[in-house]
Amino acid sequence: QVQLVESGGGLVQAGGSLSLSCAVSVRTFSMYGMGWFRQAPGKEREFVAAVTRSGGTMRYADSVKGRFTISRDNTKNTVYLQMNSLKPEDTAVYYCAGGAVMITTRQSGYPYWGQGTQVTVSS
Numbered sequence: 001q002v003q004l005v006e007s008g009g010g011l012v013q014a015g016g017s018l019s020l021s022c023a024v025s026v027r028t029f030s031m032y033g034m035g036w037f038r039q040a041p042g043k044e045r046e047f048v049a050a051v052t053r054s055g056g057t058m059r060y061a062d063s064v065k066g067r068f069t070i071s072r073d074n075t076k077n078t079v080y081l082q083m084n085s086l087k088p089e090d091t092a093v094y095y096c097a098g099g100a101v102m103i104t105t106r107q108s109g110y111p112y113w114g115q116g117t118q119v120t121v122s123s
Helices: none
Strands: 004-007 010-013 018-024 033-039 046-051 058-060 068-073 078-083 092-100 117-122
Touching (some): 004 092, 018 033
Antiparallel strands (some): 004 018, 046 058
């Protein structure tokens, strides 16, 4: 059974930074693309960032481009999301997603999901 466990969420002031981690319990971690999504209160879950299995190609939502960085360490079966210059509108539950055959922004492309971690940005 594949498990994705996010960590690193919390409360931060606007302009601050947070780093999220997602540990994945699967031997074939390096074979699949990974992504981050988020869901704000009263809104649908949306794409944030994605990375290819090698870590060589990343894709970002326009709303986070230049502020967020996705990366992965295949030796640790972990994917990261570094979030800088945070804004109140970044407040959401952030979900790690995995198992993508190719890099994708679509939720349907990821068969495995974590439970989510809350990120709250105060103004």
